[in-house]
Amino acid sequence: MVFNEVMSLPILELRHVVKKYRVGKEVVTALDDVDLSVQAGEFVAILGTSGSGKTTLLNVAAGLEKPTRGDVIFRGTVLNKLKERQKVVFRRKQMGFIFQSYNLLPTMTAQENVALPLIFDGVPVRERLKRAVAVLTIMGLKERRMHKPMEMSGGQQQRVSIARALVHNPRIIFADELTGNLDSHTTNDIMRNLKETICGQGQTLIMVTHDHDVAKFADRIIFMVDGKIVSEERGGHKNE
Amino acid sequence: MKSFDLLTLANRNLWRRKGRTFLTVLGVIIGTTAIVVMLSLGIGLVESQKKQMEQWGSLNMIRVQQSYSFPGEPSDNPQRLLNDEAIEEIRAIEGVLALSPAYEVGGEAKLGRKMGYFSLIGIDPAMMDLLEFEVSHGRLLTGDDKFNVVAGSWVINNFMDPKEQPGRWDEPPPQGDPLELLNKRVSLTLMNQRQQKRVYSLNVVGILSDTSMEHAHSVFGPLPEIKKMRDFIQQGMQNDPMIPPGKAMEMSGSTADRVVEVPTQPGRSSGREKDQYSFALVRTEDVAFTRAISTDLRERGFNAYSMADNLAGIENAARQMQAVLGGIGAITLLVAAIGITNTMVMSIYERTREIAIMKVVGASFGDIRTLFLAESSLIGLMGGSIGIGLSYLLSYILNKYLGAAMAPGMGQDGVALQISMIPAWLVLFAVAFSIGIGLISGIYPANRAIKLDPITAMRNG
Ligand SMILES: Nc1ncnc2c1ncn2[C@@H]1O[C@H](COP(=O)(O)OP(=O)(O)O)[C@@H](O)[C@H]1O
Ligand SMILES: [Mg+2]
Numbered sequence: 001m002v003f004n005e006v007m008s009l010p011i012l013e014l015r016h017v018v019k020k021y022r023v024g025k026e027v028v029t030a031l032d033d034v035d036l037s038v039q040a041g042e043f044v045a046i047l048g049t050s051g052s053g054k055t056t057l058l059n060v061a062a063g064l065e066k067p068t069r070g071d072v073i074f075r076g077t078v079l080n081k082l083k084e085r086q087k088v089v090f091r092r093k094q095m096g097f098i099f100q101s102y103n104l105l106p107t108m109t110a111q112e113n114v115a116l117p118l119i120f121d122g123v124p125v126r127e128r129l130k131r132a133v134a135v136l137t138i139m140g141l142k143e144r145r146m147h148k149p150m151e152m153s154g155g156q157q158q159r160v161s162i163a164r165a166l167v168h169n170p171r172i173i174f175a176d177e178l179t180g181n182l183d184s185h186t187t188n189d190i191m192r193n194l195k196e197t198i199c200g201q202g203q204t205l206i207m208v209t210h211d212h213d214v215a216k217f218a219d220r221i222i223f224m225v226d227g228k229i230v231s232e233e234r235g236g237h238k239n240e
Numbered sequence: 241m242k243s244f245d246l247l248t249l250a251n252r253n254l255w256r257r258k259g260r261t262f263l264t265v266l267g268v269i270i271g272t273t274a275i276v277v278m279l280s281l282g283i284g285l286v287e288s289q290k291k292q293m294e295q296w297g298s299l300n301m302i303r304v305q306q307s308y309s310f311p312g313e314p315s316d317n318p319q320r321l322l323n324d325e326a327i328e329e330i331r332a333i334e335g336v337l338a339l340s341p342a343y344e345v346g347g348e349a350k351l352g353r354k355m356g357y358f359s360l361i362g363i364d365p366a367m368m369d370l371l372e373f374e375v376s377h378g379r380l381l382t383g384d385d386k387f388n389v390v391a392g393s394w395v396i397n398n399f400m401d402p403k404e405q406p407g408r409w410d411e412p413p414p415q416g417d418p419l420e421l422l423n424k425r426v427s428l429t430l431m432n433q434r435q436q437k438r439v440y441s442l443n444v445v446g447i448l449s450d451t452s453m454e455h456a457h458s459v460f461g462p463l464p465e466i467k468k469m470r471d472f473i474q475q476g477m478q479n480d481p482m483i484p485p486g487k488a489m490e491m492s493g494s495t496a497d498r499v500v501e502v503p504t505q506p507g508r509s510s511g512r513e514k515d516q517y518s519f520a521l522v523r524t525e526d527v528a529f530t531r532a533i534s535t536d537l538r539e540r541g542f543n544a545y546s547m548a549d550n551l552a553g554i555e556n557a558a559r560q561m562q563a564v565l566g567g568i569g570a571i572t573l574l575v576a577a578i579g580i581t582n583t584m585v586m587s588i589y590e591r592t593r594e595i596a597i598m599k600v601v602g603a604s605f606g607d608i609r610t611l612f613l614a615e616s617s618l619i620g621l622m623g624g625s626i627g628i629g630l631s632y633l634l635s636y637i638l639n640k641y642l643g644a645a646m647a648p649g650m651g652q653d654g655v656a657l658q659i660s661m662i663p664a665w666l667v668l669f670a671v672a673f674s675i676g677i678g679l680i681s682g683i684y685p686a687n688r689a690i691k692l693d694p695i696t697a698m699r700n701g
Contacts, residue, residue: 059695064694065695085605088602088605091601091602092601092604093602103593103597103600105597107252107253107256116597116598116601117601117602119242120603124242
């Protein structure tokens with residue numbers, strides 16, 4: 001499926017993207033003329049200090065926020081020109097999200113949380129649970145599938161959240177500080193696990209982090225300072 | 241999103257905050273119960289009044305009386321004569337199910353040694369059944385009957401043995417047994433204007449049941465024979481031709497010791513009167529027709545009376561009462577609606593993050609909206625259903641205790657007076673209404689949930 005993708009054609013492209021926030025009378029420029037091109041199957045890390053605009057970049061790239069200027073092109077479609085109704089279809093079918101604070105629904109079990117995106121896609125309940133358990137198994141949480149988030153460690157919760165991002169087999173995954181709340185041992189485990197799974201499926205991953213060690217898992221590292229991309233580094237592989 | 245998943249999710253969300261959901265549902269329960277019980281009281285009032293009135297006369301019956309105009313007396317309405325032409329006119333009115341003209345004669349009657357007064361009404365035997373005549377004993381009249389009659393259940397009380405000592409004045413007269421008349425011969429003496437007498441021997445073949453009081457005091461015979469009796473009575477009036485004596489049934493030569501009053505007689509004027517009936521009984525299809533037709537008849541210049549005429553006043557009073565009671569109920573439900581809205585808005589604040597997550601992982605505006613509307617409708621449905629159950633319970637208690645206390649004599653055949661009635665339409669209305677209230681209460685919260693920006697929600701999380 002995704003293997004057939006022509007590698008030279010970017011899956012995601014940001015062109016002269018500017019994002020400004022108005023805070024009272026002041027205007028904060030969170031993204032300042034960002035150009036970025038991500039190939040299908042690529043694992044890109046965005047590295048920068050707190051407040052450098054990483055989260056904003058991710059949200060704009062995923063179509064969750066509109067850029068003040070510039071375009072975001074996802075597989076040939078200008079995302080920022082779409083209506084919410086159309087963007088939600090992209091998110092539901094082709095995008096996965098992982099957050100620093102897991103963002104699981106506290107009332108649902110692990111497998112229900114993982115199956116949640118499939119509900120909105122109208123997948124029948126049996127099929128939903130089957131797929132949820134399959135992804136949970138990959139993330140090593142098969143035994144914990146009936147647990148609620150509160151009954152799991154941070155690492156386990158983040159694995160559930162990763163499983164939820166992968167359950168509908170998205171083309172691209174956006175991850176924001178996914179290891180921010182984890183210790184280094186768990187971080188390494190999870191990163192290895194995630195990278196393996198994604199590589200196996202040829203999926204694209206854009207990951208935001210302020211941690212150099214985590215960034216080293218990526219194929220390419222992009223450095224951000226004050227809303228600008230200042231440099232990038234290829235193949236700093238830490239994964240073998 | 242599939243509707244089953246939607247309902248499951250909505251239901252689960254509701255029961256996460258059991259206490260609060262329960263209180264919200266309680267509001268709807270109280271509102272629904274208030275409306276249903278209040279309306280049921282109004283309905284019960286009208287229905288029990290109807291039942292009460294039906295004991296005095298059917299609501300499907302109209303009595304058209306011959307009106308009397310006296311010479312020199314100015315009348316606003318053109319008075320119509322109740323003759324064959326008029327009968328045909330009435331018969332043609334829409335909603336008239338059956339109709340019989342009637343002659344009424346009266347005279348001295350003898351039953352064995354007992355004497356009494358007989359009011360004898362001639363009607364069409366074929367129409368008796370449709371005109372809601374019912375016998376408790378014996379049978380109704382048929383077309384073959386000539387001097388057979390059926391008597392009302394109270395007629396026996398008109399008879400007294402003159403030789404018997406009358407009871408003390410302060411004692412109620414003993415109630416006669418109507419069966420005393422059944423299959424007995426009664427001789428009826430009629431007298432005309434020329435003081436001629438004629439005695440008829442009548443056979444009582446049936447006793448009317450006492451469900452309707454309007455026929456209780458009269459005796460009914462076949463129209464053609466009673467017409468002959470009336471013709472005899474009218475002999476000697478101005479312009480009246482003599483009836484050939486040979487046609488007379490049975491003549492009595494004895495001296496007139498009492499003057500029989502003839503109630504049908506206006507006492508005066510034109511010869512056209514001999515073509516007139518005393519009155520006519522009209523049976524309509526239902527109460528609604530009764531009222532319309534009796535108004536129509538009055539407009540056409542007839543004297544029409546019906547029990548249903550009184551109904552309008554009672555119904556108006558009941559409607560006003562229902563409006564007040566229903567209004568109180570409606571206010572309660574409005575408060576409940578505000579409660580639902582409040583609960584749902586609170587729930588948005590609590591679930592900001594959750595809504596945001598759902599949006600990010602692919603919930604559309606429609607999904608979020610329907611989820612919230614489903615939750616609020618479920619509150620309405622639960623409250624409405626439980627409210628109806630509670631209403632039935634309250635209605636039962638009201639009828640059992642209050643109904644019995646209010647009218648101890650009213651309960652006929654052991655059935656207590658129903659002061660509260662919940663018809664099926666009220667149940668459907670209440671459920672639909674409470675779901676509707678839930679739905680409407682959910683609109684504002686649902687729109688707020690839609691507008692919620694997932695990014696802001698998650699950044700703050
Ligand atoms: N919704 C917002 N309103 C106002 N300012 C914002 C908003 N989101 C981000 N910012 C500002 O934009 C800049 C970049 O923020 P962010 O993208 O969250 O950085 P990072 O994720 O790298 O820490 C910061 O200065 C932040 O205060
Ligand atoms: Mg950030």
